[in-house]
Amino acid sequence: MKVTKFSIVLFAFCTLLMSCSDNDDNNNDYGRLSVKLTDAPFPHDLVAEANVTVFKVDARYKGNMEFDGQAIDSTSTNMTTENGKSFVVLMEEEVQVNLLELTNGVTQELVDLSVPVGTYDLIRVYVKGVNVILTDGTTFDLKVPSGSQSGIKVFIKPGLAVNGGLSSDLLLDFDISRSFVAKGNSKDLNSITGFNFKPVIKACNMSTAGTLMGLITESREEVPVGIEGAQVGVYIADTLNTSAFTDINGAYMIMGLEAGTYTVVTEKEGYIMQTSEDVKIQAANKTVLDFELLPEE
Known part of the structure; x- marks a missing residue:
């Protein structure tokens, strides 16, 4: 009697295992x-x-x-x-x-x-x-x-x-x-x-691509204020790959950058240009890079 019960349990387990395997195969299609x-x-x-x-x-x-x-x-x-x-x-x-x-x-x-x-x-x-x-x-x-x-x-x-x-x-x-x-x-x-x-x-x-994002600000009475319309350029070996412009809050986001190392330049008329080298972009991740620009004298 014990052997019979064990056989039934074993058969049910094998049937369940085969069923799960079939479902996985269908899902993998x-x-x-x-x-x-x-x-x-x-x-x-x-x-x-x-x-x-x-x-x-x-x-x-x-x-x-x-x-x-x-x-x-x-x-x-x-x-x-x-x-x-x-x-x-x-x-x-x-x-x-x-x-x-x-x-x-x-x-x-x-x-x-x-x-x-x-x-x-x-x-x-x-x-x-x-x-x-x-x-x-x-x-x-x-x-x-x-x-x-x-x-x-x-x-x-x-x-x-x-x-x-x-x-x-x-x-x-x-x-x-x-x-x-x-x-x-x-x-x-x-x-x-x-x-x-x-x-x-x-x-x-x-x-396989990542995202670069951040804020471009200036200091007014020691308070950071977003700069609208600043250009953020992403370079590879002195060649412009892509660029973006900041919104009303000074924020920018560049999506779809292939993983690797870039040089990022931000500029706007009336401000001193800033450059950040060796900026690493990782696949399926976001890299945050902020800049504070100084007005030209």
Whole structure:
């Protein structure tokens, strides 16, 4: 009788173990992918809005289509094939964004869903309804060269690996200063006759990239006061990598910096420029770097 009970318990335990193993295998077929949009700094005082409408996002899938002998259901994952290459549709809905609002750490989430595990090396962003509104209310509607038909191609180097049961975060950095090119004198409101739209977007894998943030202040009666509009430049070997401008409180944030060592320079007209060398950026971490500027005599 004792042997019989032990056999029953052993059989139940083995059945439970096999069930858990099967569930884990199924979970490992999919991982979570998040895609967010932000804006590289655009120091243009004459522009009030730079609007785009994103209506579709897909990603090129480079991984193996089979896991443990079971083929991925392309219908459930909304996968398509083009010229022998597989694309996973990540989003198909209209999201209107004023890119000027996506600064200093503000992002717009475009995608957050489960996708097949594997490597993704290309994102395509489909846009329409692109326009620029000047501070005097003048609106310019811009032509989209290919973003509405074939999508704006954003290569991910190295490819983004999505692992089973884990989350992967991708940041799309929309460079307004290079994407919206003013016609005429860009420093004179009355001389601007329009804009050319030449989209430039950089993809950053947030698992291998870090964030630089801090405050730029000056001392007034021994009290630190934030400086608005100060420029923070991030350099690698004397080459400008990216930059940001402080907000009304003197705060700045630069996301998507690859892990490594940088030189950071902050400056504003009327103040003495300051430089900080050997600033270390760590993957998936935030580095805080503050500056106190002195007025020029």
